[in-house]
Amino acid sequence: MSLLEVKNLKKVYKTRFGGQEVEALKDVNFTVESGEYVAIMGESGSGKTTLLNILAALDKATAGKVILQNMDLSGISDKAVATFRRDNLGFVFQEFNLLDTFTLEDNIYLPLVLAGNSYKTMKGKLDPIADKLGITSLLKKYPYEVSGGQKQRAAVARALITDPKIILADEPTGALDSKSSDELLKLFGEVNEMGQTILMVTHSAKAASCAGRVLFIKDGEVYHQIYRGDTTNELFYQKITETLTVLTRGGNIA
Amino acid sequence: MRTLFYPRLAWDGIRKNKRMVFPYVLTCICMISMFYTVAYLASPHTTELLPRGRGTTETFMALGCFVMAIFSLIFLFYTNSFLIRRRAAEFGLYNVLGMGKRNLAKIITHESMITSGFSIFFGIAIGIVFSKISEIGLISMLGGTITYTVRVDLFSMVSTVIVFTGIFGIIWISSVIRVGRSTAVSLMKSDKAGEKPPKANWFLGLFGAVILGGAYYIACTLKNPISAIMWFFVAVVMVIVATYLLLIAGSVVLCRILQKNKSYYYKANHFVSVSSMVYRMKRNGAGLASIAIISTMVLVILSSTTCLWFGTQRMITSLYPGDVNFMINFRDSDQLADENINFIKEYIDEINREENVDASVALDIRYLNMFGNADGDTIDFEMSSMDEYSSDIIRSVCVVSLDNYNEQTGSSLSLSDDEAIIFASDCNFNYDTITLKCGDVSDSFRIVKPDTKTFTGADFMKDIVPLIILVVPDFTGVAGDFAECVDADDYSIMDMRWVYSVDIATDGIVSSEYGYAVTEKLRDALEDNFSWMYFLDREEGESEYLSLNGSFLFLGIMLSIIFALAAVLIIYYKQISEGYEDCKRFGVMRKVGMTGKDIKRSINSQLLVVFFIPLVFAGVHLIFAFPIISKLLVLFGLYDATPFMITTIVSFALFALFYTAVYKVTSNVYYNIVSDAK
Ligand SMILES: Nc1ncnc2c1ncn2[C@@H]1O[C@H](COP(=O)(O)OP(=O)(O)OP(=O)(O)O)[C@@H](O)[C@H]1O
Ligand SMILES: [Mg+2]
Numbered sequence: 001m002s003l004l005e006v007k008n009l010k011k012v013y014k015t016r017f018g019g020q021e022v023e024a025l026k027d028v029n030f031t032v033e034s035g036e037y038v039a040i041m042g043e044s045g046s047g048k049t050t051l052l053n054i055l056a057a058l059d060k061a062t063a064g065k066v067i068l069q070n071m072d073l074s075g076i077s078d079k080a081v082a083t084f085r086r087d088n089l090g091f092v093f094q095e096f097n098l099l100d101t102f103t104l105e106d107n108i109y110l111p112l113v114l115a116g117n118s119y120k121t122m123k124g125k126l127d128p129i130a131d132k133l134g135i136t137s138l139l140k141k142y143p144y145e146v147s148g149g150q151k152q153r154a155a156v157a158r159a160l161i162t163d164p165k166i167i168l169a170d171e172p173t174g175a176l177d178s179k180s181s182d183e184l185l186k187l188f189g190e191v192n193e194m195g196q197t198i199l200m201v202t203h204s205a206k207a208a209s210c211a212g213r214v215l216f217i218k219d220g221e222v223y224h225q226i227y228r229g230d231t232t233n234e235l236f237y238q239k240i241t242e243t244l245t246v247l248t249r250g251g252n253i254a
Numbered sequence: 255m256r257t258l259f260y261p262r263l264a265w266d267g268i269r270k271n272k273r274m275v276f277p278y279v280l281t282c283i284c285m286i287s288m289f290y291t292v293a294y295l296a297s298p299h300t301t302e303l304l305p306r307g308r309g310t311t312e313t314f315m316a317l318g319c320f321v322m323a324i325f326s327l328i329f330l331f332y333t334n335s336f337l338i339r340r341r342a343a344e345f346g347l348y349n350v351l352g353m354g355k356r357n358l359a360k361i362i363t364h365e366s367m368i369t370s371g372f373s374i375f376f377g378i379a380i381g382i383v384f385s386k387i388s389e390i391g392l393i394s395m396l397g398g399t400i401t402y403t404v405r406v407d408l409f410s411m412v413s414t415v416i417v418f419t420g421i422f423g424i425i426w427i428s429s430v431i432r433v434g435r436s437t438a439v440s441l442m443k444s445d446k447a448g449e450k451p452p453k454a455n456w457f458l459g460l461f462g463a464v465i466l467g468g469a470y471y472i473a474c475t476l477k478n479p480i481s482a483i484m485w486f487f488v489a490v491v492m493v494i495v496a497t498y499l500l501l502i503a504g505s506v507v508l509c510r511i512l513q514k515n516k517s518y519y520y521k522a523n524h525f526v527s528v529s530s531m532v533y534r535m536k537r538n539g540a541g542l543a544s545i546a547i548i549s550t551m552v553l554v555i556l557s558s559t560t561c562l563w564f565g566t567q568r569m570i571t572s573l574y575p576g577d578v579n580f581m582i583n584f585r586d587s588d589q590l591a592d593e594n595i596n597f598i599k600e601y602i603d604e605i606n607r608e609e610n611v612d613a614s615v616a617l618d619i620r621y622l623n624m625f626g627n628a629d630g631d632t633i634d635f636e637m638s639s640m641d642e643y644s645s646d647i648i649r650s651v652c653v654v655s656l657d658n659y660n661e662q663t664g665s666s667l668s669l670s671d672d673e674a675i676i677f678a679s680d681c682n683f684n685y686d687t688i689t690l691k692c693g694d695v696s697d698s699f700r701i702v703k704p705d706t707k708t709f710t711g712a713d714f715m716k717d718i719v720p721l722i723i724l725v726v727p728d729f730t731g732v733a734g735d736f737a738e739c740v741d742a743d744d745y746s747i748m749d750m751r752w753v754y755s756v757d758i759a760t761d762g763i764v765s766s767e768y769g770y771a772v773t774e775k776l777r778d779a780l781e782d783n784f785s786w787m788y789f790l791d792r793e794e795g796e797s798e799y800l801s802l803n804g805s806f807l808f809l810g811i812m813l814s815i816i817f818a819l820a821a822v823l824i825i826y827y828k829q830i831s832e833g834y835e836d837c838k839r840f841g842v843m844r845k846v847g848m849t850g851k852d853i854k855r856s857i858n859s860q861l862l863v864v865f866f867i868p869l870v871f872a873g874v875h876l877i878f879a880f881p882i883i884s885k886l887l888v889l890f891g892l893y894d895a896t897p898f899m900i901t902t903i904v905s906f907a908l909f910a911l912f913y914t915a916v917y918k919v920t921s922n923v924y925y926n927i928v929s930d931a932k
Contacts (some may be wrong), residue, residue: 056845058845079849079851082847082849082850082852083847085845085846087847091845093845099529099839099843100446100447100533101448102529106525109520113521114852115847117520118520122520142447
């Protein structure tokens, strides 16, 4: 049984003044096994963010199913959806989405506080994570006082602290320089090795080359996917770039 | 073309930030129209309409304007400083893009000119409407003819323009300095960074407490609010300043305490609300202080004017014991003797018989009235020795004979020659004896407890000066002892008064005509034996008091509405501006798993923490304002503090309800803004 199953997913955006409809997702099908590290790539406007938002139950699909551990997301009531998200999903955003009003520590605690945990339990969970992410000394600082990479690490800590079934990341390296990106990707790799399932949207072939599998989306469908297998990051990276060039040229993949 | 560059940038800035600027401008407009309306009501043109109390009303309104100017300055200054903080990011960006500080200052200048010009123009326009409505209401209260031509009071308008140009000028300079002193980076980050606690927070708090203590001290020790009216307003301004200082410092301390308490802070319903309170701790304090001050103003105005209104009947019965009330002041104390008084009463009865008027006696009191200085249990009537500035010790002494007292109150007390009954109002006279003294003459009495608390029917004796009513067995003796000495004194005078009130039972008698006829005849009959004589017609007094107190009530309600509107606006402004700020934050929080219910709970939590604070402050201010206001009410003829106490409590309860409702409604506005967040 897969951890995540996406079946015939379709999303049509209706523009506000009726008329034009945008079909962001046409018919998306794929599955994610527990412990997998999957990257999603595709051109700008191909529907990656749309897909991720639906997976995160932030948006509703027009048709199709998303099943997370035998639970149909469309079956969850509006009320329960936030709790569901809090308990099962972790997010890492391109823009970090840390809150100015909280210190990094409190930002990381946020989902746990909402879940009603006590300070002691939270602290117990935070310490090892902060240690691993190397942000222990920064915990008392506010977001505007730390660098972008540090912010993103805090955001990762916030995603990890709830012990989610799956981490959804939308271009997590998009706002980082290459050094910070490398660090973050290394971190994702480590976390994944420890059994954490990760689904990451990215534009960067380099980021994708860290994943175990890459899905390519085009025209609202999963166009192609490649597995890393036993290859090294470098070889996988080459494969990905080759696929991308074919993809943009619009030819067929052998 | 080039010359329009800055105005255009400024206009763009305002347009882009309209969510922030609009509530600010609205607040400015409200403040300005309030100021104009009060200035208009303070102008002689309006106060001229009042049958009485013109001078007092004028002074109070004028000083009220002054207080409002101070309040507007503090309030708008704060509001703007938060606005500038939000705008700073944009200015930082311009700075990075190559605009110098000078150019930024130019943009700020143009923006200030646009917003203040706009505010002043519309503020006055709305003020003109408000003032016309007030005027119409006032005239209809007073039973005059209503005209619908709109009058613009030039003086009020000019003073409004000057005051607010000054306020906006100060705000403008502070904004320019603020932006001028910051670096581009700190500007760009300034809407991200939370507020820092003021450097010497404890000192500010302490300073506020000291000022407040001083203000309360002044309020409690002022003897005569009219002669010390400047002090009264000094106290008001001190209270305003102290409220701001205390609430800002207090809010900072409260935030710290709440955040330090881990088991409180890390609760789903407190976490978000406490952190956003910390984020804007100063603004929170300032907002609460503004609400507290406005609430106090509303409560003071509302409770005192409604009290006057509800006390009108009481006022009338105490000032006009009968339908027609004759007041005669004699030249000689012998004239107050029974034989003479009975003779005059006979004469009046005769007139009544001739005119077929059925009149019954409502009150018949003869008394001596002298002013003296109190020193312990001694009252010295030699006023030439009086130090003019120590008006604290001045007392009005009224002496009534025991027979007269027993006759009027229906009691049957008896006193020996060296005993007296005392009714002392407004001053504690806790002595066993009382000594009256003038030069070499002095009379001492042992004080006997009266059988009632108040001497009913003697209300008209009251004065601003504390009153001592002395009931003595040997009335003529006292009169004889002091008359000569008191009259010899340049500053002092002994009044020998007779108050004779009658109720008329016969239909068709016009009481004023009757009173007029009787006084005319008495004047002839008494020849030269009296110094003055007049009569008070209850009907006339009644209509006058009703219209006067009615117009005070109207003014009071009008001002309360205006102030309450301002309070609503402040709360609304707070919710809207915080809503837009928090909007994005709540969006993130929902992504992390915050439910709509969580949002509601966190809003309620914040409500509970800060909601009561302004009410508590207003309540305490009110308690300390109570003595001074009851003294003011005496001036308007209301001698009993109980009705004022009742209206104060009722106003407070009603206002608390109103405040709760406004807070609920506006927190829904806030909720809608933040829950729309994507
Ligand atoms: N709320 C919306 N209303 C209407 N159309 C939308 C909406 N959101 C996205 N779209 C459209 O749906 C399509 C997919 O958008 P999406 O944001 O998923 O792309 P993406 O793959 O994430 O692009 P990028 O790589 O640039 O982030 C685009 O054509 C976009 O214009
Ligand atoms: Mg996207």
